[in-house]
Amino acid sequence: MPPTSPFADTFLRSGKVRDLYAVGEDRLLLVASDRLSAFDVVLPTPIPDKGRVLTGVSRFWFEKTADLVPNHLVGVAPEDIPGGGPGAGGGPVEAAAADELRGRMMLCRRVEPLPIEVIVRGYLAGSGWKDYGRTGAVCGIPLPSGLRESDRLPEPLFTPSTKAEEGHDENISIDEAAELVGRDVVERVAHLAIALYRRGAEIAEPAGVILADTKFEFGIDPATGELLLIDEVMTPDSSRFWDAADYAPGRSQASFDKQYVRDWLETQAWDKTPPGPELPADVVSGTRARYVEAFERITGASFQRYLDDDTIGAST
Numbered sequence: 001m002p003p004t005s006p007f008a009d010t011f012l013r014s015g016k017v018r019d020l021y022a023v024g025e026d027r028l029l030l031v032a033s034d035r036l037s038a039f040d041v042v043l044p045t046p047i048p049d050k051g052r053v054l055t056g057v058s059r060f061w062f063e064k065t066a067d068l069v070p071n072h073l074v075g076v077a078p079e080d081i082p083g084g085g086p087g088a089g090g091g092p093v094e095a096a097a098a099d100e101l102r103g104r105m106m107l108c109r110r111v112e113p114l115p116i117e118v119i120v121r122g123y124l125a126g127s128g129w130k131d132y133g134r135t136g137a138v139c140g141i142p143l144p145s146g147l148r149e150s151d152r153l154p155e156p157l158f159t160p161s162t163k164a165e166e167g168h169d170e171n172i173s174i175d176e177a178a179e180l181v182g183r184d185v186v187e188r189v190a191h192l193a194i195a196l197y198r199r200g201a202e203i204a205e206p207a208g209v210i211l212a213d214t215k216f217e218f219g220i221d222p223a224t225g226e227l228l229l230i231d232e233v234m235t236p237d238s239s240r241f242w243d244a245a246d247y248a249p250g251r252s253q254a255s256f257d258k259q260y261v262r263d264w265l266e267t268q269a270w271d272k273t274p275p276g277p278e279l280p281a282d283v284v285s286g287t288r289a290r291y292v293e294a295f296e297r298i299t300g301a302s303f304q305r306y307l308d309d310d311t312i313g314a315s316t
């Protein structure tokens with residue numbers, strides 16, 4: 001895994017899925033790998049091109065939402081990296097490394113991320129459903145009684161959480177979020193996040209994909225003070241996508257992208273602690289097909305075409 005040779009000296013860190021590199025003083029290179037995490041464990045077997053699905057979907061949304069909020073994206077091709085690459089001496093990225101980056105990289109403005117996760121929920125699932133069961137509210141927002149698991153909410157809700165370095169993020173009230181980032185900033189991101197979610201749901205639903213909930217991140221550009229949408233946007237990794245054809249409230253819903261691999265994992269004698277089991281070839285190809293289908297339904301574009309021409313959708 002990272003750091004790979006041309007970027008070793010500028011490698012910052014690896015998330016579960018993405019690798020981060022500094023480019024100069026004010027740019028960040030985000031590279032989405034093919035790693036898949038299930039039940040919070042990164043599996044040893046990659047899903048080919050999953051990272052390209054994530055990046056392609058994010059790029060699509062950055063373009064579709066640029067009128068709502070400025071974002072961090074400044075380049076999508078290895079050629080966009082200043083000096084040809086972040087390696088020592090600024091030499092051109094080696095051809096093999098450039099090919100590996102194509103379709104999975106985002107060159108971004110490097111900002112100060114806000115220390116909250118900006119979550120929007122359109123449906124009652126996951127920790128929102130748990131909170132509701134305990135308190136009748138989500139993040140302190142009271143909801144009508146009698147809602148079922150996976151029910152559509154009367155209005156999409158902004159439900160912030162902490163950004164835990166270790167362990168799990170915790171849902172917090174809007175007042176607690178205001179203590180972390182300031183009241184005016186919370187109000188701005190809440191308003192933007194709901195507008196972004198509505199835009200996403202409006203585009204995904206006619207394609208048979210329910211965007212049940214999603215997590216945004218925002219940051220402040222230290223040079224300009226501007227508030228930017230950062231990170232990945234409305235991808236399978238940052239969202240709950242459901243297949244509209246299978247949707248039925250009153251139970252949990254299958255994940256559009258991960259259910260195939262989760263179902264297989266449930267058949268294994270595995271205690272859900274690392275390391276996870278190697279995936280057999282048919283589970284890899286079945287899972288890849290679901291990611292590709294999510295890409296194609298959401299963007300309305302051919303994934304093969306995206307692989308062949310990574311400049312598609314580069315015009316942000």
Ligand SMILES: Nc1ncnc2c1ncn2[C@@H]1O[C@H](COP(=O)(O)OP(=O)(O)O)[C@@H](O)[C@H]1O
Nearest residue numbers: 015016017018028072108109110111113230231
């Ligand atoms: N433009 C940006 N400037 C600074 N940090 C960013 C920017 N975009 C994303 N990030 C940060 O990059 C990190 C991605 O790492 P992480 O979430 O751990 O990766 P993964 O989601 O792949 O597991 C997050 O902490 C996010 O806040």
Ligand SMILES: [Mg+2]
Nearest residue numbers: 015016231238
């Ligand atoms: Mg993340």
